[in-house]
Amino acid sequence: MKKMRWVLTKTMFFGVFACTSVLGQTHKVAKPDTVVRAVGVYEWTGDLAKPAASRLVPVTVFIEGKLQDGGVYLARPVPFALLSGNLYELQQSGIPKGTLELSFARHLQSLDTATGATEYDAGWFGYGTFKAPVAAKKSAALLPSTTLSQIKSSGDGRKNHISDKSGAGTSEDPDRPTMKRRAGTSSRGTNRRTRQCR
Numbered sequence: 001m002k003k004m005r006w007v008l009t010k011t012m013f014f015g016v017f018a019c020t021s022v023l024g025q026t027h028k029v030a031k032p033d034t035v036v037r038a039v040g041v042y043e044w045t046g047d048l049a050k051p052a053a054s055r056l057v058p059v060t061v062f063i064e065g066k067l068q069d070g071g072v073y074l075a076r077p078v079p080f081a082l083l084s085g086n087l088y089e090l091q092q093s094g095i096p097k098g099t100l101e102l103s104f105a106r107h108l109q110s111l112d113t114a115t116g117a118t119e120y121d122a123g124w125f126g127y128g129t130f131k132a133p134v135a136a137k138k139s140a141a142l143l144p145s146t147t148l149s150q151i152k153s154s155g156d157g158r159k160n161h162i163s164d165k166s167g168a169g170t171s172e173d174p175d176r177p178t179m180k181r182r183a184g185t186s187s188r189g190t191n192r193r194t195r196q197c198r
Contacts, residue, residue: 056125079105083102
């Protein structure tokens with residue numbers, strides 16, 4: 001009998017927990033986007049716009065929330081990071097330098113012809129077409145204005161000023177706000193403040 005009560009209590013606890021999480025959610029949470037990124041090092045000789053020789057060395061692939069080795073990840077036989085058509089954005093110190101679209105990949109290794117053993121294995125490299133960044137269109141140059149701005153006065157000769165008028169605070173302009181003194185304060189006691197306690 002005691003064992004039966006414990007199972008019922010446990011079942012009720014999980015039921016309440018599930019209901020609380022459903023009722024506490026006020027908006028729909030979309031599934032996070034799956035992000036795939038690959039990082040590599042682009043090596044070239046000569047001019048960057050028209051290199052004499054160039055290659056991409058794969059470094060890492062970020063896929064399914066994990067970092068993988070870019071040179072061997074899903075190598076069937078070509079690694080995932082070096083598949084034809086992959087587009088890499090080239091940057092140097094964070095500054096965009098262009099794009100590289102991969103055309104093919106090669107596995108560089110040397111085999112001993114007599115024994116068939118591998119002498120060295122340099123790994124996989126990617127080769128493709130470099131495209132320089134598109135230059136931004138130049139806007140027309142700004143020219144100085146031919147007409148200079150001028151400040152003109154209203155011409156009525158009035159100056160703004162503050163005056164201490166005693167009395168009812170009559171004003172020439174009925175729309176203009178006026179300040180009135182409270183009863184029991186003097187003009188000399190401007191630094192004194194009265195405090196009312198309740």
